[in-house]
Amino acid sequence: AQKVTQAQTEISVVEKEDVTLDCVYETRDTTYYLFWYKQPPSGELVFLIRRNSFDEQNEISGRYSWNFQKSTSSFNFTITASQVVDSAVYFCALTKYSSASKIIFGSGTRLSIRP
Amino acid sequence: GAVVSQHPSRVICKSGTSVKIECRSLDFQATTMFWYRQFPKQSLMLMATSNEGSKATYEQGVEKDKFLINHASLTLSTLTVTSAHPEDSSFYICSARAQTSGGSYNEQFFGPGTRLTVL
Secondary structure (H helix, E strand, O other): OOEEEOOOOEEEEEOOOOEEEOOEEEOOOOOEEEEEEEEOOOOOOEEEEEEEOOOOOOEEEOOEEEEEEHHHOEEEEEEOOOOHHHOEEEEEEEEEOOOOOOEEEOOOEEEEEEO | OOOEEEEOOEEEEOOOOOEEEEEEEOOOOEEEEEEEEEOOOOOOEEEEEEEOOOOOEEOOOOOOOOEEEEEEEOOEEEEEEOOOOHHHOEEEEEEEEEOOOOOOOOOEEEOOOEEEEEO
16 A cells, blocks of 8 residues: 655744755555645645656755655655745655656645744 | 647546546657645645556555546546535646656646536
8 A cells, every 4th residue: 555644743943944844655666656745725736746656856846845755755845045935745655666657745744934 | 839638627526526627749659647636735645656558556645545546548537526525625736757768858738627616
């Protein structure tokens, strides 16, 4: 069975602070994909990143960075120099390698950035 | 990226009525569409997977007679909430996956969601 755990329910930081959102996953598959999505108050999901299980390289995109560690089954997301616009719910998710597979979402972390 | 639309974006209905929500892939053909439900402050929970031209596959605990899914074309899937009750009030999100093309991953694109309120 597949499972995604986001232990941090809510995080609140002051603007310009760095913040890391944790994600731990469980799967018996050797090949899989991991995702991060952002859900602002409007409700529409915004795709942030997809990472396949073969690629453990860390990724950086502007103020966002992701740390994928297969050894600990973690795929953590860091926002550097946070901004108020980063306030949203962030979901980590997992799917099998098969194109037909469904995406399993974690419970989400509600991030609030205070001015 | 590819665009998925949902209509309506928001609907309020009386208890006992049926509500239809449309999900369209605007610039690609989707052989598979997914329907999710999200209650306030909760995660997205998959309700069903539908493949064009065949019956939908429902997740455990989802009543197929209550949540009717039709995927009649490669660009349209509909979710009908029959005899809606206040506990069906939720945010319904669809997603669409493009036709498979070789071994590469086929992205799943999400719609903007439909907020259903049943009075």
